[in-house]
Amino acid sequence: MRERAQALLIDLDGVLRRWDPAPMIxxxxxxxxxxxxxxxxAMSWDIYRPAVAGEITDAEWMRLVAERLPIDPERAAAAVAEWQSDRGEVDPDALAFIRAVRAGGRKVGLATNATDRLRPDLDALGLTDEVDVVISSWEQKLHKPAPEFFHRACELIGFAPKHVLFVDDDNRAVLGARAAGLPAYRWAGPEHINYLNKALDLA
Structure with a gap:
């Protein structure tokens, strides 16, 4: 990275929030x-895309999931409701990284594909006040990896794309961010936090 980033955009699921597969199993x-x-x-594209593009609500998405399960409709609805009662947990390493970035004077934005359940989830996980801005695909009607999503995210965080570091665990999103002009890095855990700090010109 030739120029140091002045702000950070970071993904939620797979980075700041992690999921234990045990409850789903x-x-x-x-x-x-x-x-x-x-x-x-749930991840079938024909129902997932409308859910994160702001075209249907989270409840409507989950109703479609239940309808497609090969079991009795009442049991399917109960299974989905029980599955959805688990909202994941915060990754302490990612949260510590975000706090350090903000303490170093850099703005942090949460940039995520999400449904209208995002804000309540952030409140429940205690994350609402841990970032400066939340860029939700459902609210913006734009989703990763579209370049327009990243352009809008940069507008909301207040810096040009070349000055905004993007971190995500999905390689497609990373490539989309790079195509939009952002320096972007694929998150694989905390082992490369020192590199990310350098990219943000932090000690």
Whole structure:
């Protein structure tokens, strides 16, 4: 990176929030579903994309998931509700990184593909006040990895793309950010935090 970044955009799921697969596995076993049936169904592009593009609500998305499960409709709805009661947990290393970046005088934005459930989730996880701005695909009607999402995110955080470091665990999002002119890095855990600090011109 030739120029130091002046702000950070960071992803939520897979970076700041992590998911233990055990609760989902337990639900699938309880309701006689094949392994990963819930996640695979939810991530079907024809229903996932409208959910993160602001076209349908989270509740509508989950209703579509339940309708596609190969079990009795009432049991399917119960399975989805039980699965969704788990909202993940904060990754302490990612949170410590964010706090250090902000303490160093850099703005931090949460840039994530999300539904209208994002804000309540952030409140429940205690993350609402841990970032300076939240850029939600559902609210912006734009989603990663589209360049327009990153352009809008840079506008909201107040810096030109070349001065905004983007961190995500999804390589497609990283490539999308780079195509939009942002320096971007794929998150694989805390082992490269020193490099990210250097990119932000922090000690």
């Amino acid at each position: 337990a639900v699938e076993l309880e309701y006689g579903l094949k392994p990963a049936a819930l996640l695979e169904t």
